[in-house]
Amino acid sequence: MSEATQQRILDDLHAGTVIADTEQYAANIQADHQTVVGAMKSLERYPEMITTKPFDKTLVSLTEEGLVTVKEGTLDARIFNGIDKTNGTTLAELTARFGPATGQAQGRAMKNKWIRLDKASGKLFRAVETIVDEAQQQLAAIQAGQTVPDSALAELRKLKLAASRTYTAYAIGKGDKFSTKIVKPESDLTTAMLTKDAWREVTFKDKNLKALGAPTSGGYLHPLLKVRTQFRNIFLEMGFSEMPTNNFVESSFWNFDALFQPQQHPARDSHDTFFIKDPSTSTQFPEDYLKRVHEIHEKGGYGSIGYRYDWSRAEAQKNILRTHTTAVSTRMLYQLAQQKEFKPVKYFSIDRVFRNEALDATHLAEFHQIEGLVADRNLTLGDLIGLLSQFFKKMGIEKLRFKPAFNPYTEPSMEVYSYHEGLKKWVELGNSGIFRPEMLRPMGLPEDVSVIAWGLSLERPTMIKYKIDNIRALVGHKVDFNVIRSNPICRLDH
Ligand code: PHE
CATH class of the missing domain: 3.30.930.10 (Bira Bifunctional Protein; Domain 2)
Structure with a gap:
């Protein structure tokens, strides 16, 4: 599985495909992002076969409440719409209809000057004819795969309408020793490689120059x-x-x-x-x-x-x-x-x-x-x-x-x-x-x-x-x- 993906990556790079974002690439070849990253990591073991460059990506998704909001508007907007245009509506009625979060939403709607409180009757009244529910629009945009400004996203997250997760994607390019053939790198230089001059073409495994040598077995004194x-x-x-x-x-x-x-x-x-x-x-x-x-x-x-x-x-x-x-x-x-x-x-x-x-x-x-x-x-x-x-x-x-x-x-x-x-x-x-x-x-x-x-x-x-x-x-x-x-x-x- 991974080997097929490794080969696919090499062939595509060879054909000129630019892999600027492994996630997009994965979607293009209809593979899982994890599979592509796994194949890339395997290819990295061959020295200088490919180049890789990681970068952070943020995945934004809608919460359950966010999904409801796309369909029905924010709670703030729903309250606005729920208020009787001429007679007004009490907070208790609204709370009975829209649930415990109604109080907070009412506060925000007041601040936005969408609604007002009539002190004489103790009822809430609409303060404007029409409103623009920006949060709903932004959530719809996210759902459609568009990006929204960071400040807006931060606000949506605060309202628990949207969630975001950061993860790493990669750009993959050809390395200095790029080849479409996966050849296992050699660990040792042999006499045959030297005499036939084959060492020039061979890829060698990276050496750990800090490794301790094998203990020498000579130089012991006889009893x-x-x-x-x-x-x-x-x-x-x-x-x-x-x-x-x-x-x-x-x-x-x-x-x-x-x-x-x-x-x-x-x-x-x-x-x-x-x-x-x-x-x-x-x-x-x-x-x-x-x-x-x-x-x-x-x-x-x-x-x-x-x-x-x-x-x-x-x-x-x-x-x-x-x-x-x-x-x-x-x-x-x-x-x-x-x-x-x-x-x-x-x-x-x-x-x-x-x-x-x-x-x-x-x-x-x-x-x-x-x-x-x-x-x-x-x-x-x-x-x-x-x-x-x-x-x-x-x-x-x-x-x-x-x-x-x-x-x-x-x-x-x-x-x-x-x-x-x-x-x-x-x-x-x-x-x-x-x-x-x-x-x-x-x-x-x-x-x-x-x-x-x-x-x-x-x-x-x-x-x-x-x-x-x-x-x-x-x-x-x-x-x-x-x-x-x-x-x-x-x-x-x-
Ligand atoms: N040369 C004797 C041997 O071969 C040892 C020995 C040395 C005896 C000196 C006496 C004096 O066994």
């Missing part, structure tokens, strides 16, 4: 990064400085041999370690140091009897993905030992390591290690326990237990356990120890310098913190980005 920041802060608060961990590929020498890890050790097997195919070997080593490492493995020294096997340089040269960040600690300790004068250091690192592991819910072939070390003269196991207590206390963990363990490069070694209030059991947090002289002395560190160190994974506390029970939900292609987006900031303290 591992949040927890890493917390650990980094703990180390920094404790005065540790960060080691450079940007080498994922390491030689077996720095990852194992320098740590006094024998070449037959099962960890050096391809079942546990990823070996690099290309380049498969490293060739640059500090040769004198390499020689001392070679000797400590084969023959021992500094009070150790060594492992007593034929150490192979080729084995040490093999490139691997580092299996622990202790390879980085080792390089840093070697550099420290090259300093003219020994100065105590506190180092930490948090980065990725790789192990050729069977994958399951809690193991991946790569994970992050958190590692800390302190090198100073005469450090003891007591220092290590104190340090670990302080470190974990900063994470809100106070109940610690230490269990003797074995590492090829530390002696003594301790696994660190904490009581997990949620799980109601002791859980392993990490590994620690004092680096062996077989590792430190070939580097050239003074005899009284000991290095205490510990390491743990970043994934474990993250999974506990964010209540994730499958590592695949945290790392890899099965990660749900909504979880990453919505997980809260990390605070490790209490």
Whole structure:
């Protein structure tokens, strides 16, 4: 219905019809004014299709009394006519005939000097021969569709003979993008429109430039990064400085041999370690140091009897993905030992390591290690326990237990356990120890310098913190980005 009217308006405008007043236009096309206005409003949604200009119109109509007046004259005139020309008539008689409004009408007729009151008889008499009933004429004119002066209309309204109502009509014209075809405007500019140059002809929907954009979905921190920041802060608060961990590929020498890890050790097997195919070997080593490492493995020294096997340089040269960040600690300790004068250091690192592991819910072939070390003269196991207590206390963990363990490069070694209030059991947090002289002395560190160190994974506390029970939900292609987006900031303290 409205669509037909819309089309009619467009066709008429196209044909040259001037629509100066929608009401008149509606009458011309025999449609309801509301239908025309509705169709016009629909057309206004297409930008610059049509122009519209509203203006007020007043509709004047006759009241019931007004209709009677057109036929019989105003009450004033009826009273005039009702008065006996020669004998006069009393007001009571007139009121009985014309009703309760007679009194007022009589007053107006007196004021107009149509009638007069004879004081002697108390009767009303006609004062003139004939009268002109202007109000009746004006009402008749209104009924005939003519306009009357505003002052007259105001008077008629006051007498409740006429009523008026104001409403809005419109002038409609052609817009800059006028067309007789209604084409739905496009909301988006497409590649096709651009390449075919079609955008010039297309009408676009108006854009709301004040609308807020869709929330961006990028830039969220992964839980591992949040927890890493917390650990980094703990180390920094404790005065540790960060080691450079940007080498994922390491030689077996720095990852194992320098740590006094024998070449037959099962960890050096391809079942546990990823070996690099290309380049498969490293060739640059500090040769004198390499020689001392070679000797400590084969023959021992500094009070150790060594492992007593034929150490192979080729084995040490093999490139691997580092299996622990202790390879980085080792390089840093070697550099420290090259300093003219020994100065105590506190180092930490948090980065990725790789192990050729069977994958399951809690193991991946790569994970992050958190590692800390302190090198100073005469450090003891007591220092290590104190340090670990302080470190974990900063994470809100106070109940610690230490269990003797074995590492090829530390002696003594301790696994660190904490009581997990949620799980109601002791859980392993990490590994620690004092680096062996077989590792430190070939580097050239003074005899009284000991290095205490510990390491743990970043994934474990993250999974506990964010209540994730499958590592695949945290790392890899099965990660749900909504979880990453919505997980809260990390605070490790209490
Ligand atoms: N490198 C050990 C690991 O991979 C952790 C560790 C670091 C142990 C330092 C003792 C000292 O588990």
